[in-house]
Amino acid sequence: MTLPQSLPGTGRPRPLGLLPTLVTALLAALLTTLLGPVGSARADQQDPAGVPVRLRVTATTEPGDTVLVTGSTAELGAWDPARAVPLSTDARSYPAWTVTLTLPPGGQIQYKYLKRTAVGTVVWEDIPDRAFFVSTSGESELDDRWNVAGGHPLTAVFATTATTVPGQNVYVSGNLAELGGWDPAKAVPLSTSYKVYPEWTGFTALPPNTAVQYKYLKKNPDGSVVWEDGPNRTTTTPPTGTLTVHDSWR
Structure with a gap:
């Protein structure tokens, strides 16, 4: 059934149709005044990254x-x-x-x-x-x-060229706790992309002036692990700066 747009016999608009709209508008204005914009309030509550x-x-x-x-x-x-x-x-x-x-x-x-x-x-x-x-x-x-070189952890970047099958991922592990202590479950993950594959790269923090032994491994989708062949790789971290190694899977 369609309601008439004006009161019968008067031609005046029906007042009841306007009341819900007016009440809603007044409530929205009141809430905005009291609470402020919702988006701004949420932004103010975010913690700065760092x-x-x-x-x-x-x-x-x-x-x-x-x-x-x-x-x-x-x-x-x-x-x-x-x-x-x-x-x-x-x-x-x-x-x-x-x-x-x-x-x-x-x-x-x-x-x-x-x-x-x-x-x-x-x-x-x-x-x-x-x-x-x-x-x-x-x-x-x-x-x-002052003027004495410190012994803070530095960034070590591990890069290796390794071909994989779908579902495989490449990791690096070694003799230091930061490299997982030879435990595959704690190994450092490496990543790749279609632009750089088959190069895999990852980073971690290592102590300076420290001899490091390490090796790459692959993890299969079923959880099994394949270590690369050959003896442990070795390097020494510098006193400061960044350690970067470039290897190839063997």
């Missing part, structure tokens, strides 16, 4: 000097002394200077300390760039000494 990293460096200074840190990410000023991050100290903690930063997880950061004198002169450490692998598991703390 991992807290506390830097601590022991550095003696002259009155008026400031110790700063800069490095390879925007959070560290991208190697620009004018954007370097200042560290702080006080009478109780001097000569230790500290700062806590939020850095992107799962990658290696290069960094260096510098001093800015009271007249604005910048003095850099004269050691190679420091390197640190930012963990994804939680807050990290670095304890450095």
Whole structure:
């Protein structure tokens, strides 16, 4: 049945048809005023991406000097002394200077300390760039000494050329805990794509100045493991920077 659009005999619009629309509009306006846009509220509640990293460096200074840190990410000023991050100290903690930063997880950061004198002169450490692998598991703390190379974990990149059958994947394992300690279940996964296949690449954090034994393996869809032939491969991590190895499955 179709309802008439006006009251019989008057020609006036039916008022009841407008009430639900007016009530809905008024309620929506009231909720928007009180609560604000839903999308904005959700965006404000999101936590910024990053991992807290506390830097601590022991550095003696002259009155008026400031110790700063800069490095390879925007959070560290991208190697620009004018954007370097200042560290702080006080009478109780001097000569230790500290700062806590939020850095992107799962990658290696290069960094260096510098001093800015009271007249604005910048003095850099004269050691190679420091390197640190930012963990994804939680807050990290670095304890450095001015102009002394540190012993922080560095990034190791493993690349090997290996042909596979559908469902197979390539891993690397070795004698260090970071490589799974020869346990296939804890081996480091490598990845590939149709653009680079049959090259497989993966990375992990390894201690510096350390002899490493390692080997590649394939895992089949049924869970069985195939190790490559030959003796264990060997390499030594550098004191800082990145270790990169290029191999071929054997």
